[in-house]
Amino acid sequence: MSRAESLYHRGVVTVLLLILLLPLAATLVYAFSTQWGSTVLPEGLTVKWMAQLWRDPRFLTALWHSLLICFGALALAVLLVLPLMFVIAYYFPQLDALMNILILLPFAVPPVVSSVGLLQLYSDGPVAITGTPWILIGCYFTIALPFIYRAITNNMQAIHLRDLMDAAQLLGASTWRAALLVVLPNLRKGCMIAVLLSFSFLIGEFVFANLLVGNRFETLQVYLYNSRNGSGHFTSALVISYFFVVLLLTLVANTVNKGKE
Template sequence: MGAKSRQTHASQSHGYHRCVVAVLLILLGIPVLATLLYSLSQHWGATVLPDGLTLDWYWALLHEPRFLSAFGHSLLVALATLVLATLLVVPAAFVVFYYFPRLDRAMNLLILLQFAVPPVVSSVGLLQLYADGPLPLAGTPWILVGCYFTIVLPFIYRALASGLQGMQVRDLMDAAHLLGASTTVAFLRVILPNLRKGLMAALFLSFSFLLGEFVFANMLVGGRFETLNVYLYTMRSTSGHFTSAVVMTYFLFTLIVTWIATRLSR
């Protein structure tokens, strides 16, 4: 009786967990499904379902030069930020863990400081700092790249720190030195390959996050270098079917990037 009672309790527990997961998936999926149907509908008024389905909104979107330009701007800024972050953060993380391991705590505190300042306050400060002077970067993509660098810094550094903590960096470097490798060669051929999966996952997740950033892009560059989310914001008063197609295109692209990051993290 005891074993049968435990089996009954376990089956009830599994059933409850399945119900919770099913309800959560329904709550998350209904808005996405509704947006998808609206982007595919010819007309959707007072009826429960759309009157007809069409791909005309997506066809118009793909032939909209302003959308293509905004999407290209978002890709350009995101890729430039990730390249800059990789070139600066990867060597910095290695130097911290190999030469100055006690600085790791200070780095963790430093990279978290940005979360203490709201994005609106940071944007106003950056505008005042770079509006005039020898580097008038306000309104240019360069100020956006620098700002995005501070956003992705915590994600990339923590991914690298977790990878470096899981390996004996000093022992690996000493072994490479004994075999005649220089510090640079040892880093490139021994340390970096062990960080590849974590780094790629962090880069892809940061990429999907940057594509959805709106506050900094709208305040720092706005329409002077229109990104995808700024374009979506300016098009909010046009056809809801068209804007739904924009949202679903962005969602599908972000979903693919996130799936790639998840596969790499495994």
């Protein structure tokens, strides 16, 4: 690659990064500004809005609710799907094409339509869980399935699962011992990518959370929706806090993952 081509590629990437970061930077400045209206730059800076947000027990409860539901759904998805994926990849690879179709079904039905159907199914009867976190965990489980399945499947293909299992069995390991002690550690990166990708999507989900539980188990996005008529500075502080919570969890997960390598 010539010097001119290198500079061109770097310039394109820099412009794209600026386009992506500019709205976030403007929101960050607005969250710490006293007033920003008639001038190009804010008239002053303050931590009032951020302090008000993090002292609000309702916000802290909504954040805890969101984290609880997201991690609950992701833990359920990994624990149930990972053994199933191993069985399909090792014993029934011919079913992979069918699974690729099935895992896309949650995206085939619009969230509003799914919510109405779930409300009719679980509003009464023996499983009346509408308005509880359990219905959201179930919904988020189905939403996370495509991300988890695709990421871990790609990881299994990259490590040559069948060759790895055959090598472990030649050394005397049983099938499940080889799966737990040989295959599973090699799937750590794929699982981490799947969890982070799913988490970043689930914590921003609004339609299911608002229709199925609403204020009865207020999540972060429902709290943001209920605060829409308040101060714009306060809302900006909420958006920035939401972004940094996701960023912090991502950095922690990456640090833990690198520490185990």
